Amino acid sequence: MSTAHILLSLLASEAGHGYDLKRRHDDRFPQARPLAYGQVYTTLQRLTRDGLAEVAKTEDPEDSGGPERTTYRITEAGVQALRTWLSETVPAAPVSAASEIFAKVVAIMASGFGDPADFLRDQRAAHLTRMRELTAAKTAPNATLSAVLSADYALNHLDADLRWMDTTAQRLDALAQEVRTS
């Protein structure tokens, strides 16, 4: 996924200038890191260079009194690129956080530094804390459906990690034997 594709999807519904796109992005994707304005600007430049977006109009600073504002719109090639991206499924790759947890469990066993059961217990508590924060955010009275759904996405992934940690915690002895003998 790239910022370019996300910006194209916003431009597909309506042309806009950089600040406007940043605001729409941050509203639509409440769990994502807010876009830096500089990042929006360089992405728009690149989209224009590649012919996926174009300048619709430039407001003269003397007319509006403010800084110069360039409004961008999506091109036909941009629509094609967006359609292609949207029709592709996302790789069903393992989540990186879980594999780091697994790597640490094995590394603790290999090095003998620390106790894998303690590590899993602490990691479990860290996951549960984050899950409580996400749940509090989505149950806030003013939470938008976008906020609820993006919190749900994170919650389900954390929940999957947790289940993996629970079954792993019950099989640490067997794993330790495997790690030692290999």
Added chain:
Amino acid sequence: MTTPPPLIEARDLVKSYGAGQAPALRGAILHLAPGEILAVTGPSGSGKSTLLHCLSGIVTPDSGSVRYGSERLDQATETRRSELRRTEFGVVFQFGQLVGELTALDNVALPLLLAGTSRKKAHESAGEWLERFGVRGQAALRPGEMSGGQGQRVALARAMVTRPKALFADEPTGALDSLAGEQVMTALVHAARESGTAVLLITHDAQVAAYADREATVRDGAVAGETGAEVIR
């Protein structure tokens, strides 16, 4: 920060269901603070339901104490304990508990009618609580005509209708799919915060436990660990 005294405090609970049987509780310690939402988790057979039954005065422990304010629930008479369950506690069990002959609306209105509320007022409140838990459309149905998940929601409405000091719920979303579970938990959290009701909720689902302020894990009849800050509102 001064911590207010707990609403309910259980110490060193031991409970066996029969001679020769391993005890279901062996020294469990747990408290429920006023207005907090506490999730109780742990493996099947670890003693969660037994713990809930002791704290809500349904079962008396073999030894140990359960304090509710200045009262000792473990020493209270059955009459007093069932009076508390009618007035100050709400209880939702793992399996069916609604009155089979009554409609959902009458089931929810029942605790209010028993407390002397007028029929009209009781039905009005009952309707509102069915609405909050998303089962207003089932108001005229009897328990046998509802799905398991609908029955659970009606039971929650009935437990909350008296705005109890404490709600005890054993797997309240166990029969719900994830979207319905989410809607019921959101409704329950909002209702509990509004009424100042403390909630002790048993669940095996980490996503349900995440609605709580605090989580206590039961293992082999004892509380093995707790996570989460104690948030007193």
